[in-house]
Amino acid sequence: MKQSRRSITDLILHLHPQTVPRETLRVTLSWGLGGMAAVLVGLLFLTGILLLLVYQSSPTNAYASILTLTREVPFGLWIRNIHHWSANLLVIVAVLHLLRVVLTGAFGPGRRLNWMIGLLLLFLLLASNFTGYLLPWDQLAYWAVTICTSMLGYIPLCGPWLQELFRGGAEIGPGTLANFFVLHAAFIPGGLFILLLWHFWLVRKAGGLVQVEREEPVPVERVPTVPDLVVREAAFGLVLVALVLILAVVWNAPLLDQANPGMSPNPAKAPWYFMGFQELLLHLHPVFAVFVWPLLGAAALLCVPFWRESALPGGVWFGSERGRTLAVWTIVAGTFATLAMILLDNLLLHASNVAALDTLVTRGLLPTGLLAGLLAGLYLWLTRKQHYSRAETVMAGILLAMVVLVVCTIIGVWFRGAEMHLAWPWGQGGG
Ligand code: HEM
Structure with missing residues (x-):
């Protein structure tokens, strides 16, 4: 024994x-x-x-x-x-x-x-x-x-x-x-x-x-x-x-x-953990939805630890109270912004000739450029004007990407019915 x-x-x-x-x-x-x-x-x-x-x-x-x-x-x-x-x-x-x-x-x-x-x-x-x-x-x-x-x-x-x-x-x-x-x-x-x-x-x-991490070293129990x-x-x-x-x-x-x-089946859906990408596919040119955006996201995640001072102070959730507030705002604003973009794009697709819109420029380069500009602008505003640290801003960026993916996944799994049109979950007739 x-x-x-x-x-x-x-x-x-x-x-x-x-x-x-x-x-x-x-x-x-x-x-x-x-x-x-x-x-x-x-x-x-x-x-x-x-x-x-x-x-x-x-x-x-x-x-x-x-x-x-x-x-x-x-x-x-x-x-x-x-x-x-x-x-x-x-x-x-x-x-x-x-x-x-x-x-x-x-x-x-x-x-x-x-x-x-x-x-x-x-x-x-x-x-x-x-x-x-x-x-x-x-x-x-x-x-x-x-x-x-x-x-x-x-x-x-x-x-x-x-x-x-x-x-x-x-x-x-x-x-x-x-x-x-x-x-x-x-x-x-x-x-x-x-x-x-x-x-x-x-x-x-x-x-x-x-x-x-403490200013003066203390003996670790x-x-x-x-x-x-x-x-x-x-x-x-x-x-x-x-x-x-x-x-x-x-x-x-x-x-x-x-x-x-x-x-x-109609609609034919990917497994739930890939539905975020299937949702992106409805809004972006396929090359950007399944290749450029995921690749940029994965490369950013792989490289982020090598960016100097990109990690929050160790062992403290959100780094500080200010960091926590920034995280809450990022989640709330990111959720509303993603929902608004999805609904707006849906209206745009219905109101216009889809084929004319569906080009590498209008559905690929343009939104990617706009997003890159927006992220760079947000980074400068948060670090220079609001005096957040680089690590806090990086945390907000990762949270934002996560929020976008989660909202897209929820919409794709529960709110897309026949032909992948937006529909309430209870009105989809088992689709
Ligand atoms: C099958 C998936 C995974 C398993 C089973 C796993 C398991 C673990 C365990 C047991 C620990 C130590 C205890 C803890 O943190 O709760 C740990 C720590 C860690 N994991 Fe994972 N992990 C997985 C995926 C990931 C992923 C996706 C990441 C991020 C990209 C990650 C990054 C880390 C890091 C950096 C640590 C050290 C954390 C620290 O020092 O506080 N792991 N993992």
Whole structure:
């Protein structure tokens, strides 16, 4: 008994230092979001292995194997639901974790590489969600993947090649399912596993979570990882696992009719985490909606830690009271501005000849130039006139981008009906 306890402690101490600063145990510093993401990844690996015992990855058998799993295999439906909810919650938890890192100034010197590894993790878990989406081979999966892979086709120069590579042919078919299955069940989990170990090790190497920087150095009070930190991690983890298990009992993962390439649903929508981009596609030239804007956003996120003094003071949410006020204003103003732009553009599209408007200049270069000008103007106004620091302004910029994406996602998921026209959720007749 004593021996097995010693082994578990040793295992824990491979991922954690022997002691941690007492200050970083404060729940409100991290809200345990990174740990929650790790627990969800664990649930995904576990349930994924169980699903592999029944799932068959050919277009003729995939759908039937899911029906067998959910109707005949004991606990099969529950296992599938746990896998589904863990995957979807993971996207939300990882984005919240990213925001907490930004809002507590945890991407500065010493943590830059880990920020980049985190971005790679986010990319991989989105790819994992997306490749898993096709596997049940139902109408929802088939058409969502059709929409997303056709978005790839808009990427300049290599778009059509990329589209064919992912589809494993010109159309979605056996080649696509084979590609997606191997990516989902082998390559992506392998990559996730390696990057996660690296991510945890870098937290450890940085001396644990970010801490408040003080003018004069004060001695740091340290407490033993086992039990002080581990008990807290276990409490968060167990509550989360209980929540997912209950959610999986009361709410089934969707499964529509078997995929039918001849019958497209109206509207055909991307998975919810890509709906923000599908919404952008309605307002911008496709090259800008699926390539230029996401690429600029990703490049900005990757480079931001290397901009001098771009991270908030460590360990203090929003950096200061003033920073908090700026964040609230950014969220409120960003939400209203995004809604206003969507409605205005909708009116414009209805009132004018769409074809005449739909050019690379009017729907691509012009809005991009206007946005760049607006952001530069806002930056100068906030730093020069309002005397906000660079870090506070960068935080506001990241929050603004997040707000735009969230509003576009909500509109796309709930307020787009047939032909992707704006509609109230209750008036869409199940579309
Ligand atoms: C599968 C996804 C992820 C998992 C499982 C994960 C896990 C963790 C864990 C357990 C921690 C330490 C505890 C905590 O902060 O709650 C952490 C810290 C950190 N994570 Fe993540 N993470 C993920 C994604 C991300 C993303 C998307 C980013 C940002 C781009 C990111 C950036 C960081 C940084 C910079 C730290 C150090 C924070 C500090 O020192 O206070 N991680 N992560």
